[in-house]
Amino acid sequence: MIIIFTARNSIGETFTITKMNVERMKQEERLFCKSCASPVMIKAGQIKIPHFAHEKTMKCAFASEGESEEHLAAKRQMMAWFCYQGLPVELESYFPEINRQADIFVNGKTVIEFQRSSVPISEMIQRTMDYLSLGLEVHWILGQTLKKDKGRICLSAFQQAFIQFDQKLGYHFWHYSVEHENCTLYYHLTFEKGNRFFASEMPFSMKVSFSEWKKKIARIITRHAYVKRDREFERQKICFYYAKFKKHGQFMQKLYNAGYYLHYLPKEIGVDLEEQFLVMTPAIEWQFDLWDNFFKGLEKGDTFSGECFLESFQSVVTQIQTIWLSPNENLKLGKAYISYLISKGVLAEIPENRYRVKRKMTFTNNRVGQI
Structure with missing residues (x-):
């Protein structure tokens, strides 16, 4: 089944389906995929989260086919958090100029990509360049489970692709846990050996405001870790x-x-x-x-x-x-x-x-x- 969360009605209005507005969506005579313009139907059972689905004979390159339940839930959780901040947010926003569909589009200027499955790093780089060509901000959030061992985190080559550098935070990356509904900043990454790093962790609840996040980040002190070696x-x-x-x-x-x-x-x-x-x-x-x-x-x-x-x-x-x-x-x-x-x-x-x-x-x- 091909899953999407956003659709348009016959006059071009865009809707993101939630548990709260399912009945309202059912009042629309026809609904269409934002990307391929094919008709979609509402799926709102007792187990899976509400979503739209293409007709079985239809194929859409930008629908959430193959996305795990965790990936779909992450997008919904993040959307709810941005709504809590009072910011306009869209799921699966399509950009025809570059033929791309973003996981989350915030405030008309920021793309959030949540990546749980391993894909070619070159593909993520190209997607980033395409968004930047439109003047958009782009943020990548890692969704894979992190392996930890004796106070270190073990990062695969794919997971290391999310590392950024900042004078204050040093090498760092963002991680999101669907299970715990929180975002974690791993910062001051310090290489030990192999794929093992020391790192400081700062969790952020999705139930507090972004201003509280910024206050926590502001308290981070620049430091340089020392690794004793034989x-x-x-x-x-x-x-x-x-x-x-x-x-x-x-x-x-x-x-x-x-x-x-x-x-x-x-x-x-x-x-x-x-x-x-x-x-x-x-x-x-x-x-x-x-x-x-x-x-x-x-x-x-x-x-x-x-x-x-x-x-x-x-x-x-x-x-x-x-x-x-x-x-x-x-x-x-x-x-x-x-x-x-x-x-x-x-x-x-x-x-x-x-x-x-x-x-x-x-x-x-x-x-x-x-x-």
Whole structure:
């Protein structure tokens, strides 16, 4: 069954069906889909929430076919909250100029997209660009269940696509729970390892006003979290992982062909920094490639520019796909690695955004020599 919540009557008036106005809707002689203009009928049983449905022979690309009950309920709950704020709101508003239908359209200027199922990230980016082309504000809210483990949240590649950046909130995203009818802001995200992050949480009830939400957000204090790391132990785990699961992979083959042994790589290669989540390329792989393509040709006392380094950095990493982060967001990881090498005495910063090699990175086994 194809489900919609909004329809038009024969004179073009738009209606959103609810439990409160079902009887009023039944008084309309004919009702039509806003998107495809096909006739629709009212469905208002005892179990499912009231909705409109196309005739069985009709197909509409913008109807809520395949949407879960949770997704449909989320749209209704959010619509009720915006109505509580006294704001005009529409469900499933269709924009013919871009051939798009928004989950929720608020105050004639803001699109709210609630995403529960995993779809290609490129599709969400394109939808966002289409809405922006009309001068609309766009907000994406994640609806998938979040996995939590020992005080960390585990975010899949799809879930990481919702991450945004703000000077005060740091890396953050919004999540909505249909079951609890609340919205949660996860902010000050700090990468630990793999897909695990530390994060602060701030829940917002859908039964209080938006002004109360803003007051809570205003009380957030900018901070930078510190993650204690045992670099030696991390290196042992990386070596074990590659030896067991990646021993026939391209990276291990590259090391073998070049005559290098994973366990003996310099301790400055394989460092998981807090910005590591910004790229899909594992730290030990891009840091080795960066050495191979860039640092290997430098001697003690040589200098180089920050621009030259970052150009080489970007050539060895693949950035994650996100809806909002800048295409150059991964440069933060490159700059963080520079800062790390400075802290370890490998590099020194000199004027005009340049750096000098203080010492070469060395293998942990003296027989291999320096790199």
